[in-house]
Amino acid sequence: MKESIMDSRDVVSRFCRLQMNKKMAIPIRASEMGALIFVQKSEDKVTPLMISNFFGIAKPSVTDMIDSLIKKTYLIKIPSKIDRRSYTVEVTGKGYELLESTAKEYLKTMDLLEEKMGDQKFSLFIQLLQEANELLSEE
Incomplete structure (x- = not known):
């Protein structure tokens, strides 16, 4: 395997570890916070399948x-009127309070990167991550 690929793997792994090991002062897991943010930002009614597809995780994990x-x-379940097995989820008042109170903490890393990298480099960084996500989503 090419040395550049090995070096790249190490850099990406370290970045991910730094993010995953970062302690955030929130009362829920980071994955739950991601789902809560997804539901809040969605313009459509959100189903478990939508969350599963967006995050690329198994539906049973989403159900948990x-x-x-x-x-x-933090969420409420809204049963479908058409299919009683289906449902959507919505953020509760308590969920919105959590999102509002933790927004700064949750986005602190991105703010730090933007500040230290500068607007131009940070914008390029985000564009490259978006492209990488799209390429990996195709597989």
Whole structure:
């Protein structure tokens, strides 16, 4: 394997580890926060399948996340009128409060990167990540 690929793998792995190991002062797991943000930002009614597809994770994992967020009263489940097995989820008032109170903490890393890299480099960084995400999503 090419040395540049090995070096690239190490750089990406370290970046991911730094993000994953970062302690955030939030009362829910980072994955649950991601789902909560997804539901909040979506213009459509959100189903578990939409969350599964967006994050590229198995539907049972999404169901566990949703159940946890419902139990903690950050989300509510809205049963489908057409198919009683289907449902959508919505953010509760408590969920919106959490999102508002933790927005700065959750986005601190991106703010730091933008500040230290400068607008031009940060914009390029985000564009390249978007392109990489699209390429990896095709597989």
